[in-house]
Amino acid sequence: xxxxxxxxxxxxxxxxxxxxxxxxxxxxxxQQYVLYRDDHGRAIALGNQCPHRGAALHRGWVEDNCLRCPxxxxxxxxxxxxxxxxxxxxxxxxxxxxxxxxxxxxxQDGMIWLYVGDSPDTxxxxxxxxxxxxxxxxxxxxxxxxxxxxxxxxxxESNLDVSHAAFVHPPFYGNRDRATxxxxxxxxxxxxxxxxxxxPAPKRRTFLKYLLKEENRYSLTTITVYLPTINxxxxxxxxxxxxxxxxxxxxxxxxxxTLAKYIGLRNFLTFPWADKNSHDNAYKTYIEDxxxxxTCHPLAAPTDFQQExxxxxxxxxxxxxxxxxxxxxxxSLSAV
Amino acid sequence: xxxxAWYVVTRSAALxxxxxxxxxxxxxxxxxxxxxxxVQAMVDQCPHRGAQLSGGWLTAGCLTCPxxxxxxxxxxECVHIPANQGTAAIPKxxxxxxxxxxxxxxxxxxxxxxxxxxxxxxxxxxxxxxAKGWRAIYGExxxxxxxxxxxxxxxxxxHAPFVHSAFFGLREEAQVPPYRVETTPWSVSALTxxxxxxxxxxxxxxxxxxxxxxxxxxxxxxxxxxxxDVDFKFKGYRFIYFGVxxxxxxTxTRTQWIGLRNFLTAPWVDGHSRRNVVKTFEEDCDxxxxxxxxxxxxxxxxxxxxxxxxxxxxxxxxxxxxxxxxWWHSDRYPSPCQPSLV
Numbered sequence: 001x002x003x004x005x006x007x008x009x010x011x012x013x014x015x016x017x018x019x020x021x022x023x024x025x026x027x028x029x030x031q032q033y034v035l036y037r038d039d040h041g042r043a044i045a046l047g048n049q050c051p052h053r054g055a056a057l058h059r060g061w062v063e064d065n066c067l068r069c070p071x072x073x074x075x076x077x078x079x080x081x082x083x084x085x086x087x088x089x090x091x092x093x094x095x096x097x098x099x100x101x102x103x104x105x106x107x108q109d110g111m112i113w114l115y116v117g118d119s120p121d122t123x124x125x126x127x128x129x130x131x132x133x134x135x136x137x138x139x140x141x142x143x144x145x146x147x148x149x150x151x152x153x154x155x156x157e158s159n160l161d162v163s164h165a166a167f168v169h170p171p172f173y174g175n176r177d178r179a180t181x182x183x184x185x186x187x188x189x190x191x192x193x194x195x196x197x198x199x200p201a202p203k204r205r206t207f208l209k210y211l212l213k214e215e216n217r218y219s220l221t222t223i224t225v226y227l228p229t230i231n232x233x234x235x236x237x238x239x240x241x242x243x244x245x246x247x248x249x250x251x252x253x254x255x256x257x258t259l260a261k262y263i264g265l266r267n268f269l270t271f272p273w274a275d276k277n278s279h280d281n282a283y284k285t286y287i288e289d290x291x292x293x294x295t296c297h298p299l300a301a302p303t304d305f306q307q308e309x310x311x312x313x314x315x316x317x318x319x320x321x322x323x324x325x326x327x328x329x330x331x332s333l334s335a336v
Numbered sequence: 337x338x339x340x341a342w343y344v345v346t347r348s349a350a351l352x353x354x355x356x357x358x359x360x361x362x363x364x365x366x367x368x369x370x371x372x373x374x375v376q377a378m379v380d381q382c383p384h385r386g387a388q389l390s391g392g393w394l395t396a397g398c399l400t401c402p403x404x405x406x407x408x409x410x411x412x413e414c415v416h417i418p419a420n421q422g423t424a425a426i427p428k429x430x431x432x433x434x435x436x437x438x439x440x441x442x443x444x445x446x447x448x449x450x451x452x453x454x455x456x457x458x459x460x461x462x463x464x465x466x467a468k469g470w471r472a473i474y475g476e477x478x479x480x481x482x483x484x485x486x487x488x489x490x491x492x493x494x495h496a497p498f499v500h501s502a503f504f505g506l507r508e509e510a511q512v513p514p515y516r517v518e519t520t521p522w523s524v525s526a527l528t529x530x531x532x533x534x535x536x537x538x539x540x541x542x543x544x545x546x547x548x549x550x551x552x553x554x555x556x557x558x559x560x561x562x563x564x565d566v567d568f569k570f571k572g573y574r575f576i577y578f579g580v581x582x583x584x585x586x587t588x589t590r591t592q593w594i595g596l597r598n599f600l601t602a603p604w605v606d607g608h609s610r611r612n613v614v615k616t617f618e619e620d621c622d623x624x625x626x627x628x629x630x631x632x633x634x635x636x637x638x639x640x641x642x643x644x645x646x647x648x649x650x651x652x653x654x655x656x657x658x659x660x661x662x663w664w665h666s667d668r669y670p671s672p673c674q675p676s677l678v
Contacts, residue, residue, distance in 0.1 A: 157385070163419030167405040179405060179418035292403045295388035297364070297381050309383045309429050313404075313419035317385075 004300075005029050005252060006228045006327040008117030008124045012249035015143055015261060016107050019043055023067060025058035026114065027259075029252045033103060034058040035112060038065040044078045045114050047101040051082070057100070076100055110134050110141070110263055111249065124327060125191035128226045131247050133265050139245075140270035142278050145261040146286050149294040152229065152252040153301035153324065155260060158289045159231035159248065160223055160320055162197045163313040169288050171202035181313035192226040193319035201237075225320050227327065242268040246282065255299055260286070303328065337361060337483075337583050338559035338655070339663045340449030340456035344580040344592045347474055348442045351375060355399060357390025361448055362585045362667075365435070366390040371397045376410045377435040377446050383414075384430070408432055441465045442474065443580065443592055449663075457522045457658075460557040462578055464596050471601035473610055475593050477617050480625045482669075483560040483581040483589040484632040488651060489624045490562035490579055491554045493528045494644040500619050502533040512644035524650035525555035525563075532568075538600065538608050543570055556651045558658065560589075573599040577613065586668040587630065591617075634659055634672040 005028060013026045019037045025048055026033040032048035034057045046067065048057050055071035062068070066077045066084075075084035082098035104115035109131035117123070133139045148155050158164075165172040166179040178200055186195045198218050224232040233246040248262035264278050301317075302308055303325035310318050345360050346367060355368040357380050366380035366389045376399070380388050387403040394400065398407040398415060407416040414430030436447040441462050449456050464470045479486050489495075496503040497510045515526040532543075532550045553565040560581035567574050579593040595609050632648075633639055634656040641649050658664065659673050666672075 161404075163404045166418065167400075167402060176405065176418065180421055181419040183421070292387050292391055295391060296386040296403075297388070298386065301385075308385055309427055311384070311417060311420060311427070312424060314385075 004255075004328070005116070006124070006324070008122050009228045009327075010106065010113040010115050010123065010125070010127050011229055011251070012109075012111035012261075013114045013251060014112040015263075016043075016110050016112055017143070019112055021062045023058040023060060023062065025056065027251075027253050028116065030254055032056065033114060034067065035105070035114075036062050036067060038062070038078060040065075042078075043105045043107060043112050045103040045105045046076065046080055047103075049100070050074060051098055051100060052085075074098070078102070109247070110143075111261075125227060128192070128230060130224065130226060130230065130232050131245070131263065131265070133245060133267075134263065138270075139265045139267050140272075140275070142264045142275050142282075143262070144264070144279055144282060145259060146283065147253075148250075148258040148260060148286075148290055149256060150258055150290070150296070151255060151299040151301070152250045152258040154293050154296050154299070155250040155258045156225060156229070156231060157301055157317050157320065158293050159233060159246075159250075160193075160225055160316045161314075162195075162199070162221075162223070162316065164289075164292075165199070165202070168292055169202070169285060172200075175200045175202070183312065184315065186315050186319045188319055188323070191323065192224060193316060193323065194222065194224040195316045196220060196222045223316060225316070225323075227323055240268075242266075337448070337586075337665050338457070338658055339665050340447075340451045341559045341663075342438070342445040342447055342457070342459045343559070343582040344443045345377065345437075345446045345582065346444045347476070347592060348439050348444055349474075351444060353394060355390045355392055355394070357388055359584050360446070360582050360590070362583065364388065364390075365446070366399065367437075367444065368394065368399055370410050374410070375437040375439060375444055377437045378408070378412050378432040381432075382406060383432065389432075406430070410434075441578070441594060442472070443594075457558050460523065460555075460561050460563070462563070462576075462594070462596075464576055464598075465578075465594065469598050469601070470596050471598075471603075471606075473595045473606045475595070475610055475613060477591050477593075477614070478584070479581075479589045479591065479621055480587065481589055481621075481627065482586065482631040483583045484655065485624050485627050485630070486581045486589045486591065487556055487560040487562060488632055488648050489620050490564065490577075490581075491524075491556045491647045491651065493526075493530070493552075493554065493647065495620075495623075496530070496533070499623055500533075500616060505534055506531050514643060515646065517646050517650045519650055519654070522558040522654070523555055524647055524654060525553065526647050527551060527553050537612065538605065539568075542573070542599065543568055554647060556647065558654055571599070573597075575609075586666060629669075631666075631669045631672055633675070635675040637675045 023034050023036040033045050034048040035045050037043055050057055050069040052074055055069055057067055057069055060068045060070040066075045068075050073086040074082050077083050080100040080102040082094050104120050106113045106127055108127055163181050166175040184195045184197045186193055201219055220236040222234045229249045231248050235244045245265040248260050251259040253259050264282055303321045345358050351367055355366050358365045364380040367377050380390050382389055382401045384406055389399055389401055392400045392402040395407055398409050400407050405418040406414050409415050412432035412434040414426050438445045440459050445459055447453050494512045497506040513529055515528050517526045529549045529551055551567045555563040562579045564577040576596040579591050581589050581591050584590050595613055634652050656673055
């Protein structure tokens with residue numbers, strides 16, 4: 001396991017609904033895994049490299065609940081053991097070393113969770129259950145993903161940032177003269193941090209402008225980070241109970257690349273025709289954030305509190321860096 | 337890189353009201369003009385959360401970070417943190433490192449060093465710039481090479497018959513007559529004679545067929561500036577190339593150059609003149625990029641230098657003098673004064 005990632009954690013790596021009999025690859029800081037679902041609907045995770053000649057297994061296929069390597073057809077069962085080598089003559093025993101690693105997997109909140117660490121008993125944090133709204137008929141979900149040219153810690157922090165909107169997101173530009181952030185309280189657990197902040201409403205650019213009265217000047221946003229990769233942002237528009245929840249995992253592909261997979265939930269305009277609008281909002285926000293986040297130096301958010309200058313409105317980010325520093329034992333997270 | 341010296345970071349004309357991010361001297365810098373037109377230069381990294389300030393804008397004469405709107409004045413001090421409550425003081429550490437700048441010859445120069453400017457290496461003279469009868473053109477190019485190698489390439493009196501196609505005809509007569517090197521505390525120069533090259537392009541029309549010689553007055557200024565003053569020995573026609581080579585980092589060099597001519601000064605000739613310089617660059621680039629060691633050795637025993645290399649020998653001697661004063665700064669090549677660097 002690369003030392004630049006917190007270990008002994010469950011990582012949300014893929015949408016449950018994306019996992020079928022077709023194998024899919026997962027990359028965490030250069031380390032590759034392959035996921036597939038067997039006939040019983042069980043999710044299986046293996047190392048994505050054939051022990052024979054190193055081919056990536058995710059380009060292969062599933063057969064009898066086993067994964068076939070695309071190169072020479074070696075067949076691996078869910079325990080990672082090779083059970084067939086097509087080129088061997090009958091009676092030739094399969095070498096003991098013909099084995100791929102397996103990893104514990106669970107499903108929760110619409111995500112596949114892969115355990116990275118010693119054994120699930122040593123987990124630093126329980127599998128979170130932060131999305132009870134998913135599946136509730138009052139709520140409509142959209143799924144999406146995008147790739148950031150940034151270190152995953154910077155992406156997570158952009159989701160915790162309560163003071164950038166007036167400068168980075170055009171609908172909030174009108175709020176630059178009232179960009180002061182009221183003091184807010186951060187509550188933490190050993191593996192998460194949460195805060196609720198009050199923010200002036202943006203100028204509406206989308207359907208929301210028809211739904212929200214202008215005198216609703218403030219919205220309440222509850223922001224959570226759950227180590228190692230989960231953010232949850234719940235916006236309460238303060239009008240008829242309308243809420244939007246943005247739930248995302250920020251997967252570290254490498255030092256400078258992060259794959260975000262998100263679920264957006266809304267309890268208003270739950271018709272499918274409004275999905276595109278919801279997608280577009282998330283996408284625009286990402287494009288606007290990425291323009292500045294990809295310039296941040298050093299690549300990884302520093303956990304030492306000397307390199308950067310955090311102020312009161314960064315309280316949530318300070319809490320995140322403390323947690324991160326704890327689980328990475330002060331190791332530098334990036335070379336640059 | 338040599339400390340206590342001026343380096344060119346952009347052209348004056350390229351810097352307007354919009355902050356400009358420039359990579360130079362191994363650092364990411366932001367350049368901008370305050371409302372009075374003065375050029376400001378600082379480190380392009382917000383002390384708050386590390387965003388590049390060059391993506392930002394000016395607010396009331398202050399550079400504004402595009403991430404959280406922190407505002408910095410021309411001294412690099414943070415003067416406004418929008419998210420802070422009214423009573424919160426601005427931390428002292430909210431401060432950007434700044435650099436002194438000057439505009440000369442239509443170029444923006446940045447002083448890089450720890451000694452006062454008056455004790456550093458001055459900006460070289462260029463009296464023809466702006467003088468009557470001279471026309472100036474500008475250009476920029478990048479080299480995958482160390483700036484000392486680029487500077488030496490521009491003062492090389494013996495490579496033309498082998499590298500530059502206009503001189504290929506002279507390979508049988510490639511001898512370089514001895515020349516005398518004049519040295520000042522920050523420059524080396526020599527007047528060299530050469531057989532005239534094949535007349536190419538417009539020169540075909542304006543130069544006489546039978547000229548015995550062309551002279552080139554070659555000068556190298558510390559840290560990496562070249563002046564090549566070519567006298568065609570015909571009607572007083574001259575072409576002056578003034579090239580400033582600034583390290584982007586220790587493996588890449590950016591050249592801002594000015595071409596000055598006192599003949600065919602009409603603007604329509606500019607493209608022509610520019611093409612000549614660019615072609616010369618292109619011909620030099622491959623060989624200069626291939627040179628090892630990548631940085632010129634300051635120690636005379638490392639390479640085999642001959643009579644025609646007298647100018648390079650003098651340039652290295654100067655570099656060495658300043659290195660011995662402790663003005664040399666390099667992570668990659670910390671001790672070029674030692675023999676045989678790799």
